[in-house]
Amino acid sequence: QKEVEQNSGPLSVPEGAIASLNxxxxxxxxxxxxxxxxxxxxxxxxxxxxxxxxDKEDGRFTAQLNKASxxxxxxxxxxxxxxxxxxxxxxxxxxxxxxxxxGKGTRLHILP
Amino acid sequence: xxxxxxxxxxxIKTRGQQVTLRCSSQSGHxxxxxxxxxxxxxxxxxxxxxxxxxxxxxxxxPRFSGLQFPNYSSELNVNxxxxxxxxxxxCASSPGTGGTEAFFGQGTRLTVV
Numbered sequence: 001q002k003e004v005e006q007n008s009g010p011l012s013v014p015e016g017a018i019a020s021l022n023x024x025x026x027x028x029x030x031x032x033x034x035x036x037x038x039x040x041x042x043x044x045x046x047x048x049x050x051x052x053x054x055d056k057e058d059g060r061f062t063a064q065l066n067k068a069s070x071x072x073x074x075x076x077x078x079x080x081x082x083x084x085x086x087x088x089x090x091x092x093x094x095x096x097x098x099x100x101x102x103g104k105g106t107r108l109h110i111l112p
Numbered sequence: 113x114x115x116x117x118x119x120x121x122x123x124i125k126t127r128g129q130q131v132t133l134r135c136s137s138q139s140g141h142x143x144x145x146x147x148x149x150x151x152x153x154x155x156x157x158x159x160x161x162x163x164x165x166x167x168x169x170x171x172x173x174p175r176f177s178g179l180q181f182p183n184y185s186s187e188l189n190v191n192x193x194x195x196x197x198x199x200x201x202x203c204a205s206s207p208g209t210g211g212t213e214a215f216f217g218q219g220t221r222l223t224v225v
Contacts, residue, residue: 004154031211032211032212034213034214036216042218042219043200043202043216043217043218043219044155044202044216045216046213046214046215046216049213051211088154088155092211093211099145099157099160099168099170100145100157100204100214101157102147102154102155102156102157103154104152104153104154105153105154
């Protein structure tokens with residue numbers, strides 16, 4: 001059974017600080033990793049994708065992947081109140097008969 | 113370039129009825145996946161269509177069925193609605209299979225009473 005685990009939170013972070021969101025997954029065969037942001041009542045929005053070990057930076061966001069530890073994280077620098085949302089970690093195993101499996105999400109609250 | 117669009121945005125149905133939800137994929141995308149998201153949960157994979165063929169299915173009963181059309185738009189059909197089917201139904205399109213990025217439509221909020 002392929003699973004993606006996240007702490008449900010809420011994670012409270014002061015404005016301007018770094019928010020760190022973590023995710024573990026169950027299967028070493030995983031190929032593609034994604035972070036989605038979901039505001040309340042809205043659909044998920046893709047913010048980062050990462051495919052190889054190491055760090056990938058995009059603006060204030062950095063995704064980190066460690067396949068040996070089956071661990072992927074998202075760092076948000078200079079957190080803003082608008083970053084308050086649920087962050088969904090998603091994993092794809094890259095086969096033809098594939099699907100993206102989502103974690104339950106971590107609720108992030110940026111404190112003004 | 114148009115994004116993923118879903119219709120309707122909200123729907124109220126009675127237990128036992130049937131419902132059809134629609135999705136237009138993003139231009140250039142040939143793969144559509146459907147997800148069910150209950151309140152406070154992550155999206156749960158229902159099934160995926162690639163070039164009009166079902167390409168994978170999650171743990172949903174056969175009363176959940178789908179179609180993909182030659183223009184890659186898609187439908188999700190649910191028969192014999194149950195109260196637990198109340199959820200946000202999400203369609204995601206991607207340019208292929210094998211781990212490519214998926215982009216979601218705005219979702220359809222289904223309420224079964």
